[in-house]
Amino acid sequence: MTGRRLLLPLFLSLALAACSDSGQQSAGGGAAGGAPERPPQPVSFVAMKKAEQPITAVLPGRASAFQSAEIRPRVTGEIKEIAFKQGSEVKAGDLLYKIEDSTYAAEVAQAEATVAKAQASIPSAQANLARYERLVNSGATQIEFENARVTLLQAEADVAQANAALKAAQINLELTEIRAPFDGVTSISNVSIGNIVTANQTNALTTLRRIDPIYIDLIDSSANLLELRSSLESGKLSGDPRKADIRLALEDGTEYPTTGKLDMADMSVSETTGTYQIRALFDNPRDIILPGMYVRATVTLGNLNGYLIPQRAATRNARGELSAKFITADNKVETRIFAKSSVSNNNWLVTEGINEGDRLIVDGFQWIGDGATVQPVEATVDERGFVVEAPKAEADKPAADDSAVEKAADKPADRP
Structure with missing residues (x-):
């Protein structure tokens, strides 16, 4: 009985030692044969460079005829002839209608x-x-x-x-001969041969419009007008908005090939909408723009010295402030907030909070948080700010690596 009591503790101690050795071996094997730590995620970046950039505003607008006239008879009589093709171009002095x-x-x-x-x-x-x-x-x-x-x-x-x-x-x-008062395009005729018309009647016979050149009526807020004046007076914004080029995007998104010029700005603000009207003038030799057509105009207001942040690389927080992610010197992610920003074509332009050479993340930032370690890959962004293109040196690397992998796969394995 005594011998059995002595053997039991000895057996337990041996069992504990065996378990300890087994755990250590198991732990060592897991470290050696387990998955390695996840490598830093590659992200594309562009280096910040300070330069003078255009400040732009995108405004909605509609096209209106350069000249428009409703053609009415000035004498009473019967329509004997309609001398124009409806919807066609006519010259000043061309015969439109003939009255008996x-x-x-x-x-x-x-x-x-x-x-x-x-x-x-x-x-x-x-x-x-x-x-x-x-x-x-x-x-x-x-x-x-x-x-x-x-x-x-x-x-x-x-x-x-x-x-x-x-x-x-x-x-x-x-x-009795009704002629075109200026060059233009006719609309549908509202009368036919044989109809009786009266002098200065309410209904027009047709409408004549001159659409080359053509007006674009734009709408902007009075708040933007005040901000623009303040920037010009302070000297932050250079240039003369009255001489600015204006570019158009048509209803289907295509860019109109010709730039326009500011023709006039209304000197009053709407009491209901708080907006004022700007009128631009565009050449329209091919009659691409028609009266009543909706357009979006990009107006260059002036130039400002600062850093461009592509729209694809920036977001807005709950307070409406612009935010973007940058790579620090030790390749970690940090988010910066910009209280003030301006529009420059397809980019945001900021003047504070960025230093020359700072690395802005332009792709891959959606899945990483602040403090995460990343692998920077330098890239470029095209003029529209939509496509990120890796440099050729970086683009060739994967091909070289794939070739090395293929050669390793073709090499016969060493036999034991």
Whole structure:
């Protein structure tokens, strides 16, 4: 019984020692054969460079005709001819409509006859006045002389009145031909041949529009106007917005090939929307832009010295502040907040919080947090700010590594 008591503790101690050795071996084997630590995640970055960049504003707008006229008749009559092709271009002076003119031609003939009758009475009135002028001192009274002079003046007035009536009749005859007041494009005709039209009627016969050049009416907030004036007065913003180039994006997103110029800015602000209107002028030789078309205009307001942050590399926090992630000197991630930023084409422009050469993460930042260690890969961003392109040296590395792996795979394994 005593021997059994002595053997039991000895057995337990041996068992504990064996378990301890087994745990150590197991731990050692896990360290040797387990998965290695996860390597730093590669992220693309661009080096920050300070330079003078354009400050831009993207504004909504609509196109409107450079000139527009609703064509209406100025005399009454029947439409005898429609001389233009609807929706086509016409030149100034081209015939658009022809109104029946027989009545107006007769009025011209009648007025011409009245003029001839009035002119016929002048020679006799002149001769009568001359006769009384010779006899005024030898038997003719002064009253008879004055009456002869008044008769001549009345005859001359009758001629002038008849000529005025003739001119009015000729104008009415000319107005039976309705012509284009300027170069432009016609709309659909609202009347047909045989319709009766009246002088200065409410409904237009057609509408003529000149769309080359064409106006673009833009809308901006009064707050932006005040900020722009403040920047110009402080000297932070250089350039003259009145001479700025304006670029357009059409409804389908395509860029209009021609830049425009500022034509005017309204000197009042809407009481309901707090906005004011800007009008730009664009050449439109191919009639790509049509009146009423919606567009987005990028207006260059001036130039500012600062750093560009591509829009794809930045986000906004809950307070609306711009934030972006950078790589520190020890290849760790940090987030920076920028209280003030401006728009520069497809980028944000900041003037504070960045130093020359700082590394901005432009791709891969969505899955990493502050303090994480990363593997920096230098890259470039194209003009639109959408595509990140790795340099050729970096792009060639994977190909070399793949080739080495393939060669290692082709090499026969050493036999035991």
